[in-house]
Amino acid sequence: MKKFIVGVMGPGRTATPETVALAKETGRLIGLENWAVLTGGRNEGVMDAACQGAKESGGLTIGIIPNKDPGYVSSAVDIPVYTDVGLARNNINVLSSDIVIAISSGTSLGTSSEVALALNHDKDVIFLNPGQKCFDFFSELKPDRVFLAKSPLDTIEIIKQRQDNQSFLRGATHPQN
Amino acid sequence: MKKFIVGVMGPGRTATPETVALAKETGRLIGLENWAVLTGGRNEGVMDAACQGAKESGGLTIGIIPNKDPGYVSSAVDIPVYTDVGLARNNINVLSSDIVIAISSGTSLGTSSEVALALNHDKDVIFLNPGQKCFDFFSELKPDRVFLAKSPLDTIEIIKQRQDNQSFLRGATHPQN
Amino acid sequence: MKKFIVGVMGPGRTATPETVALAKETGRLIGLENWAVLTGGRNEGVMDAACQGAKESGGLTIGIIPNKDPGYVSSAVDIPVYTDVGLARNNINVLSSDIVIAISSGTSLGTSSEVALALNHDKDVIFLNPGQKCFDFFSELKPDRVFLAKSPLDTIEIIKQRQDNQSFLRGATHPQN
């Protein structure tokens, strides 16, 4: 049975302690809902923190790894997918997420590329703690797919509202089936 | 905790009923071991059958999808990874598998490319029902990584022997950790 | 002998006539310098116009195609590279360009993903006719790699200045050689 998969994107080694804390709490809340967490899979920043949080609450974690080196992978990843396609894996991240949460996107070029690709594929993107210029830019480009959350708990509320509006986001089924 | 992931590769819509039956039984036995099954994820042939078998015994199933279209995905896939990289996803299939089982590889060019890539990455490949010319070719090129199984149950035995020989194949940990 | 390769990125079918005219003139000027033009290769918008312009002045044109379908390729592309990796090809576009020109990037999510990836790889990006919010966002994130051109001719001037500052941009050699 298909899992409902929430992508959590954000900076790696440049993440601040505040950003790491937001990612960990977001991951924990996603795990509580019995949804899967998908990240870029590396052992740093938002990627690691969201997976660690999800494991605290028993969630399943998927890491989409840019290289083929297990030494880079977060210890909290259950399913590492070794793409070895470098930053091209950012496109796989967003395509494989039913919905995307972008944490502190305004300080990360990698996260910005993921937001741009997600919106290009008509995915919903929930911003948590974006920079002002980042949010202004993307919300002007694709206003109907951009959401602003006040807190990790608020990201969960927004996801549930979106699921009510879009049947394919209720999870547990493949969209077309 | 990292899952131990067994890749099951083989023909899609050209698979014979015998090949489909082998794939389903192999998937079922992998699920019984509480290992994850990874396939190319599509709703036909070995990909679908191995996932269906794994779900019968409660296994977790991962599908590495060549496009971004949920309509192509096996209903028995828990975690669809939408790569949208076409046949380049064959490299992701084998990189993300701790060990590879190739079923009826002698009749499928796609499976042959996966075998070549897996051996190139120094992965173990267990052949089940290969064509003679296929097996002759690959076993000459990389004899120490090629294994021939007599049955689905035999593939499980070979995997356990390889785990005894190679600590990183005991699963449940990331190789380097 | 390695060609000096200028990437020209911008919107496809949503490009305005003004944007198309800027792209065509930019391509023509690049061809005059005997540099190669690299684009996303499709038969519309900035991709097509930059290649058409380059052919007017005898330049060589490279198209990095997202699919494997020749029917989508600009007739002005000399070297089509069929990646079949979808939007993941945006990363190949910027990695294969010695320098990147982004035309009318503020209206295109695809172009925005290319700008983010280019800056992430520490490539110079010259903006021509960006939206204000787009330029504000990226110039804050990576000020030392972002340049603003007033006209197609100005993009050529900026490239020459950058070549004076960075020996590997003088072209005609592989960077490390």
Added chain:
Amino acid sequence: MKKFIVGVMGPGRTATPETVALAKETGRLIGLENWAVLTGGRNEGVMDAACQGAKESGGLTIGIIPNKDPGYVSSAVDIPVYTDVGLARNNINVLSSDIVIAISSGTSLGTSSEVALALNHDKDVIFLNPGQKCFDFFSELKPDRVFLAKSPLDTIEIIKQRQDNQSFLRGATHPQN
């Protein structure tokens, strides 16, 4: 105007002097026809030799690079395309070649994956000096697309015969245009 592009695939650092000589002469003859040579682009084995040969006769050379590191690129490559997708670039190699020549494929797993992918995409593959088991395997799987050349000159003759039979192989146009 689209160039006619001939892919030359074969082993890298494991190439024997005989294989290197075959690749260089093949590249030289392709350049004489004013066709472009496409290889995996690295500075060793068949990839390097075919490009060096093509430059001797004034041909254009394209290298599809697996990583993003210019230090790995053959000095005889005019157009390096930095894919950074690892061995997934093998699929790009064959998709971007109008026809494929595989030299000494029987000793190389990478080349074998390219042959399998090329035949899977219904590309013609001309074998030069294959191992017997390699040729037996692939010619049984896809007999109508597999050709055996006796010499570099013979590969050119076979290409011209195929162009006579298949209009889209006459080059100088995009297939569908």
